[in-house]
């Protein structure tokens with residue numbers, strides 16, 4: 296349908312430019328004017344804008360992606376689906392949605408953020424309404440914290456003013472300066488409006504490794520007791536997570552009152568990945584590259600990965616993170 300429309304519009308413009316050569320200046324002006332209007336129409340049609348043509352939540356799509364693409368994260372999958380569904384189906388949310396994703400490296404935190412973005416924005420992570428901030432990239436120098444603070448506040452305000460359904464992803468949240476986190480707190484709270492701008496339809500996602508060790512300890516306890524990993528429930532992790540994260544005075548994240556003020560709506564724990572998940576990641580990667588997934592190759596890749604603790608070798612040290620590059624050696 297899109298192609299047919301471009302074709303038609305181009306045809307009209309080309310015809311118009313042929314006409315321009317054969318008519319007097321007044322007609323020329325008119326025709327050029329029409330051409331410019333058409334040009335703008337085409338441009339608007341293809342330029343991403345803040346409307347349902349470009350921003351539409353697909354609940355089925357998110358469920359399907361979490362079920363089929365995310366491995367070994369039954370708790371995270373359930374919480375994310377519930378949280379995003381509830382928020383996106385609410386026409387009048389009382390506050391922006393704030394998710395805090397925690398877990399060991401390579402367990403799927405960025406990956407899940409991407410799946411969420413892809414099922415809300417047509418352009419996914421490339422959308423101009425999705426903003427990713429990494430402390431090391433965007434806010435590297437502690438001495439410039441005051442500049443960063445006002446810059447970040449202006450960015451959030453400017454972007455939410457442009458589009459209420461904006462998404463902000465803060466990667467490596469545990470490396471973020473506490474002052475910087477403090478500066479975004481007002482936007483996460485239950486305000487009707489701040490300076491005439493409502494932030495209630497925005498979404499904030501925080502990613503960190505904070506609490507990763509305590510999640511691993513729980514997963515390891517289950518494993519040692521011979522219990523199924525899928526039996527781990529949120530409340531099994533919550534106590535350990537809150538002790539290690541919320542009381543860890545070393546972590547920048549928790550110097551702030553983000554938690555006691557209940558500004559985070561959902562804490563989402565990511566479990567460490569086992570051999571079988573690494574195999575699944577390798578199979579998925581082969582498929583993504585257009586190969587027939589080969590179980591033998593996937594096994595080879597998974598065997599090449601390092602596991603911990605040293606004695607039992609249950610969990611992948613880097614999760615699924617290096618699978619992509621490892622695969623190059625085998626195919």
Ligand SMILES: Nc1ncnc2c1ncn2[C@@H]1O[C@H](COP(=O)(O)OP(=O)(O)OP(=O)(O)O)[C@@H](O)[C@H]1O
Pocket residue numbers: 364365366367368398399400401402403404405406407502503504576614615616617
């Ligand atoms: N649970 C998972 N299911 C499927 N694929 C995964 C999973 N975890 C990781 N991957 C794969 O590994 C890649 C790296 O994972 P990701 O970047 O999401 O890790 P992370 O949790 O953000 O780690 P870090 O804490 O180091 O930033 C992903 O792009 C994805 O391809």
Ligand SMILES: *[C@@H]1O[C@H](CO)[C@@H](O)[C@H](O)[C@H]1NC(C)=O
Pocket residue numbers: 353355356357359
């Ligand atoms: C939503 O996702 C499903 C499953 O991926 C897909 O079949 C469907 O076309 C999507 N709907 C829209 C409106 O994009």
Ligand SMILES: *[C@@H]1O[C@H](CO)[C@@H](O)[C@H](O)[C@H]1NC(C)=O
Pocket residue numbers: 426427449450451452453454457
């Ligand atoms: C939106 O955020 C980006 C950073 O992701 C920033 O570069 C841009 O200036 C912001 N836009 C406005 C209008 O503030």
Ligand SMILES: [Mg+2]
Pocket residue numbers: 404405466502
């Ligand atoms: Mg990450």
